[in-house]
Amino acid sequence: MFQPFFYTLKALGVPVSPTEWLTLMEALSRGLHNASFQDFYFLARSLLVKDVAHYDAYDQAFAHCFRGADLPDDLATKDQILDWLRDPLSPLRLPPEELARMERLGLEDLLRELEDRLRTQKEAHHGGHHWIGTGGTSPFGRGGSHPTGISFARDGGGGGGAVLQAFERRYRNLRHDVTLDVRQIGVALKRLRDLRQDGSEEVLDLDATIDKTCRAGGEIELVFSRERENQVRLLLAMDTGGSMEPYRHLSERLFSAAHGLNHFKDFRAFYFHNCIYTHLYTDLETGDGVPTEEVIREYVKRYRLVIVGDASMAPYELLIPNGTLERYRTARTKGIDWLRMLAEAFPKRAWLNPLSESGWEYYDTVGTIRGLFPMFPFTLEGLDRAVRSLL
Amino acid sequence: MIPPEKEPSLTEEAPTFRRFTGTDGYVASRALQDAVNVALSLERPLLLKGEPGTGKTLLAHHVARGLGMDLIVWNVKSTTKARDGLYVYDTVQRLNDARFGEGDVRDIRRYIRYGPLGRAFASPERVVLLIDEVDKADIEFPNDLLQELDVMSFHVLETDEVVSARHRPMVVVTSNAEKELPDAFLRRCVFHYIDFPDEDQMRAIVDVHFPGLAGKLLDDALQVFYGLRDVPGLRKKPSTSELLDWIRVLLASGARLPEGGPAAPGDVPFLGTLVKMEEDLQTLTARAARPAADVRTAGRRFFR
Secondary structure (H helix, E strand, O other): OOHOOOOOOOOOOOOOOOHHHHHOOOHOOOOOOOOOOOHHHHHHHHOOOOOHHHHHHHHHHHHHHHOOOOOOOOOOOOOHHHHHOOOOOOOOOHHHHHHHHHHHHHHHHHHHHHHHHHHHHHHHOOOOOOOOOOOOOOOOOOOEEEEOOOOOOOOOOHHHHHHHHHEEEEEEEEOOOOOOOOHHHHHHHOOOOOOOEEEEEEOHHHHHHHHHHHHOOOOOOOOOOEEEEEEEEEEEEEEEOOHHHHHHHHHHHHHHHHOOOOOOOOOEEEEOOOOOEEEEEEOOOOOOOEHHHHHHHHHHHEEEHHHHHEOOOOHHHHHOOOOOOOOOOOOOOOOHHHHHHHHOOOOEEEEEEEEOOHHHOOOOHHHHHHHHOOOEOOOOHHHHHHHHHHO | OOOOOOOHHHHOOOOOOOOOOOOOOOOHHHHHHHHHHHHHHHHHOOOEEOOOOOHHHHHHHHHHHHHHEEEEEEEEEOOHHHHHHHHHEOOOHHHHHHOOOOOOOHHHHHHHOHHHHHHHOOOOOOOOEEEEEEHHHOOHHHHHHHHHHHHHHEEEOOOOOOOOOOOOOOOEEOOOOOOOOOOHHHHOOEEEEEEOOOOOHHHHHHHOOOOOOOOOHHHHHHHHHHHHOOOOOOOOOOOOOHHHHHHHHHHHHHOOOOOOOOOOOOHOOOHHHHOOOHHHHHHHHHOOOOOOOOOOOOOOOOOO
């Protein structure tokens, strides 16, 4: 009887698992809702929703299922999905008979079907086939316009962008391949450590104590050693805005993971636009910043530098003086020279690129920057490699 | 849509089941009461999140008091290991006793010290176990506890004994959301987010602590308090516990609040009770002129 509620919650992005659902059923069978509508609301929320960020979605789903309220407009319904598919600007262009067949499917089946197609495309893509030009046989007419996110959209155009956005929204929850969450990043970053004995001698070294006691013929000899501490200091610089906007959440997660981990000896974060020039910024809203030269002087050598950016820009932005796109700033030094200075100052450094590795070759600047920074894709596997290279 | 109306007969189904309705020292919202009772009945850990100072830790104390159960507190620190909660084998004491011929060294059981979780399991009565600030510990800490919290028993390697709970304790876990908790852990919990109390709830809370506190002072105090909370950019907003401290100081000193609300932060008596970070005091005094960032302290604030 409550099944639609479960699916509405899932559709609205609340990660409800069957375990939690069964727990709710158990609670209901024990009468924990006190035959009260309000208590049922609280009961279900406390068991199904584990993050305050989802309370709002829960409210929407609850209002929809039990009070007949409208769902938010941006939620994908079958009609909307079919509308997107019919849209001539859609990245997924289906022949009419396919469309007709899809119209007969239920919402769940329809989503599953679309997901399958995405997966096949992804695999084929990784396999190195060229998608451009295979139009006739493939349902995916255009090169690389991957609806789940990464797009090298050659010609944006307002309408096309909206379609992509809508798709991204809908499929986000259906992806089974890895999307990095804060926790996964945290676990990966934990490996970035350089343990040294540091601090006061306060930890009892049991093995040494027993050994020494035995050697002393049973006379107790306590041996204390120093606690081991992570010596890694991390400096994070993130490209924001512009072409990086789609990956903003990735940068934010990396930041919160590194920040929340309490794992590094020190952790500092800066941001920049497009390429690093005279200043690194500390506050997204006010644009407070510090000169890059000072950052280099202050943090040189002792810190490990991680830069997050797509490294794709117009060549002049990197290679000629005054290439900066930032208004009110002029720079005599070329972007590439700033990067070179950073590369020289930080022997342990890595560049995380949210673009998928197969797309790097399309940008000359990626290749140039790879010459200065070891570059890794910003995926779980890429992050692992980056961490290993930083050790 | 709602299941058929039926009088709940909780007491008959579970004779030991008791209901928590708040205590005279703690005002619990309906949602919070429900969450506590669900956790009690389903015997699952109750995970509490919320702004600091909203009474997460205090709740466990009052659940224990309200239900007449003992409370065992486990304060989690950054160095805490899941094993510490179960038991510690006191090798040094045993070595020492062996050296000086004290006690029965052959009985290893004498040197097994139970941790908070171990004591909660071994207790003859049902107890409340508070695992405070679970996110302070290592990122894997909650996962390491999954098995123990699920089956409510653990194995002592040294004595080859299994300690299992006679009564599953009521486990209250608090978190400040510094780290994300693992999904597997979350799935087993009853979750409640303690909202910051609105003005009416706050009056009820203040009334519990200062019964009969007269209208004008309370009105003014709450106005200043919620005014401060609305200031954008504060790193640490004043919380309930700070409001209570502040009212206590105001009452003790007999200080008066300025008429018509304070014009500048300096007008608020004992502002230090409410605003504790130097940086926030600066934000308050000079909201207009932001000092330029210093490279030595820069880079700490981001994505607020």
